[in-house]
Each structure stands twice: as structure tokens, then as C-alpha cells.
Amino acid sequence: MTQQFERVALIGIGLIGSSIARAIKLHGLAGSVAISTRSAETLKRAEELKLGDVYTQSSAQAVQDADLVIVSVPVGASAAVAADIAPHLKPGAIVTDVGSTKASVVAQMAPHMPDTVHFIPGHPIAGTEYSGPDAGFADLFRGRWCILTPMPGADEGAKQTLRHFWETLGSMVEEMDPAHHDKVLAIVSHLPHIIAYNIVGTADDLETVTESEVIKYSASGFRDFTRLAASDPTMWRDICLHNKDAILEMLSRFSEDLASLQRAIRWGDGDKLFDMFTRTRAIRRSIIDAGQDVELPDFGRHVNDTKN
């Protein structure tokens, strides 16, 4: 319990914002927390959940006197938020965000940021398929990476302060330039989500197989994709619109590889299929060894089954 900031402002209080709020409270990191969201309903819910100390629909009001401002909104709303808060930021404040695309967020926010603040974009690589203030939990970031994409010449002290904040939440912190971040995320996050949304759509459109059959027999593989495809549609629309080039590149590579795999199936090339299906095991092993997934079969679902 070491207070790191007098006042923190959280702009947006969905899954990520509310998890940060809970973690700040758990670790006693702020003297007070101001929460802002445009939706009156969401704001009311945040207050019921006692996520902060000050609640307002005005982001301009929330950031007043804040030493740390964390913007957690769909990336398409970044410019509007930046314009709203800019005139009210406290000199010396650290302004960061949690957006899943970084070049676009920099382009949207940086022009608005006064020279008197430290703008250090960020992206905690954590989440679940649920959204809204009820979905958050304090240890969401524990054991996960947080990528910072500081502007060239960013203040070292401010970077250290922000890094220390994420480390207190349990994260490991890495720095990257925004363009590289966007390429990395396009393959590890954006492509998987788009593919998941797509396959669920394909299954929903079949004439020969009923939806009831898809649901009943989903434990044979399909259900794994429905988790990602249950993610927040606004967030994912914005990601697709704001990381277009990197996503289109990854989609093109994916489709090229799939065409090659499809050809092997059509021509009955068993050796090629076997090779393709063998190389992938090592990556899962590495992910488990790196602590980024559980080793339990089926993600441990059977363990949960048994408890239910």
C-alpha cells in the first residue's frame, strides 16, 4: 500500500478502466480517483460499485488536478477525448491510454497534448470477452505484458513512473514504437479476433447445419472461437478501422497460407498436412512455459466443470 499519485483520472470505465480502478484501490495507489464516462448509466454503475471517489460525465472535469490520466475508450474516440481534456490537464501530469492500436491513437491525441504534460501511450495486453464496469477485476493485469509506446524524447522520469504503476498492477512492461506495436498486435490479437468473428458468422449462415446443431456439438472445437467473438463490437469495429494496414497485411498472409492448406486437402497430400499440423505444438508449449496460458487440458474447463 504505497500511494503513487495524489489523484488519478480514469476516462472510460469499461472492462479495462474498471480493472485499473479496482487495482488502484487494492494497492492503495492514489489519494483519490476521478471517474468519467459519457454514459450516465455506466457512471451510475461505477458509483454503485464504488470504483472511485469522484464521478462525472465530463472528462474535462475529471482530469482537473490529476497527476495520472488514463484514457480507456474505444480507439475511435481518442481524438475527441484528447480535445476535451487538453485545456484542463495539470502541468506535469502523465497522460496515457490503453488502446489496442497505437499509431492511430498517437495521431489522434498527440496534436492536442500541451507541452506541459507527459503523453505516453500504452497498451496492457490483457482482457476477457466481457465488457462494462462489472466485468473488471483487480488482477486482470497480473502476469501480463504492458506495452508503452513513448514519443521520441519522452521524459525518463515520467516513463519510469508509469512503468512502476503497471508493475505494481502485476504487469511486465516493454517499450516499442507505435508502428511495430500495431504489427505485433495485428497478428497476436486483431487477426485472431477477426477470424473468430468470421467463423462464427459462417457457421450461423449455413443452410445444411442448424444453429441448434452448431451449439450442441460446439465442444468439438467451435466453442473456443465463440469466446473471442463475444468481445465488444464497438471496440473491435474501431480496431479494424484504426489498424487497417497491418490487419490487411496479416489477413492476406493468412489467406495465402489457408489456400495452400486447402490445396493440400484437395489433393490428399497427407505428408504436407502432417508437417503443417506438427510444427504448431511447440508454440503452445512455449506459451505455457512463458506463463501466458494454463497447461490444464481444455484451458482447465473440466476443473471448473467438476466444481460446478
Added chain:
Amino acid sequence: MTQQFERVALIGIGLIGSSIARAIKLHGLAGSVAISTRSAETLKRAEELKLGDVYTQSSAQAVQDADLVIVSVPVGASAAVAADIAPHLKPGAIVTDVGSTKASVVAQMAPHMPDTVHFIPGHPIAGTEYSGPDAGFADLFRGRWCILTPMPGADEGAKQTLRHFWETLGSMVEEMDPAHHDKVLAIVSHLPHIIAYNIVGTADDLETVTESEVIKYSASGFRDFTRLAASDPTMWRDICLHNKDAILEMLSRFSEDLASLQRAIRWGDGDKLFDMFTRTRAIRRSIIDAGQDVELPDFGRHVNDTKN
């Protein structure tokens, strides 16, 4: 603990075969269990695990005097197993299998089956990403569906007996014709696995993003696909070779839909993207309501995290 069979023969003792063996023992369903596998090493391991009563590398020997024979081998080996066991089957025996494709298994096995036995192909819709006799567990089939694809004119009594067996293992049983089974599984299981193998391959081949980055940041979506892509390569090679037509049809639909989604991204069609990303939530909800997946965020991984 009600014995249903004097003697059960399990041909193949991998994830599925060994789970059946454990469930038979747990529920006391057989007077004795004969286990057969071609690999001396696997057979030795099955014996160490005390999965049965009789152990042999000869499937012909295992099926002697068996009232129930369950073939649990990669589907490409079905014809060879059928030819081996056919002359040694006990009159009145039920012969079934657990293969993930059914038209091909029927085509491979039925011609060998003597008129004196009941050949009722089956497919329990259950599994994990692990394989081999150590990977099995008795409640793998609990709450999961088992599809039987009996031949026209199959004996009602034999069907009831087999149905009862699977129900004792905790499954719900459905009947289907083999061609329809193969279409259903192509979308709920085969396409998801092929897509998962493919995306893991694509990620592994990038020049701009390192494998270390893919692993570190995999919790943002990618790791979900690595589970399916860690499945047994021999099994999946055989499925691709033996359900070719249905798989190619589903792949073609998937690619068509993906091209449309890709176009929406390229042209920045936010409304279309939002619509596509919205319709998919209802399916996940239905799968959870049907008891085919857990409701816990992230498949309950965080629950497991906390325990570790």
C-alpha cells in the same frame, strides 16, 4: 456399478480409448477389458496405468469373446483394423468406433463386418488437446453429446445397449446419418481446427514479428488458437483426408465470408463491421446456456491462475 458387458475390447488406447477404459472401470461396466494397440510402448503404458485386464498388440486377439468392441484409432486406420478383427468377432457382438468422420469409417469398415455382429458407428463429441493413454480421464464424456450413425436396419436392441453405455458415461446420445454427421463436424470441429493450425503457422512465418513477441503477447487472443493447434497431427491429417468434400465446402464458405469482411475493413465500412461483430454474441450465450462451455471469463483461466 452395473455390469453391462462380460467383456469389452478397446482397439486403440489414446485420449479417447483410455478415457473410455477409465470410465468403464469407474462405473464397473465390464467383467473384463481387453486392450490392444500396435505400439508396444503405448501398450506397456496402458498396463502401467492399469487401464484394463488383458493387453495385446493383436487386435484380432483382443476382440475374441468381446460383447462390445470399440475402435479408437485415427480414422485412416479403420479399414486395416476392420479387416484384422472381422474373422474373430463373437456372434452378437456390438462393434462401434469413435472416429471423427463417419461416411469414410462406414466405407472402410462395413464391407468387412460379418452379418452376425451389430456394427454401429459412433462419435463422442469430446476431447482435449492432449493425446495418448496418460491424457484420458473418466469424465471426459460427461455432459457431452455422442452421435451414433447406425446402418439402415440396425438392430434396435443393440442400438439401445450402445446408447445406454454412452449415457452411463454421462453423454447425451443422438442419431444421424453419416453424411450429415460429416457436414456438422466439418463446421463445428474440422474447420476450427484447420483455421487454428493455419493461423499458428502464419504467425510462425512472419519476418516482421518475432516468435518471442508472438508468445509474450499471446494472451490478447492468439493463445486461444494454439490449444486446438496442439492436437494430434496424425488424427487431424486423417480427418482432412477422410472428410475432404465437407471440409472443402466449409473452407470455401469461410474464405468467401472472410473476403467480404476484409473488404469492409479495406473500405472502412464501420456499420457493416459493427453488425458482423454483434450477431456473434448470441451464439456464445446459447452455447453457455446449453452447458457446452463455461461462463467464467477467459474459460476460467483466471480462477486457475489464482490457485496456482
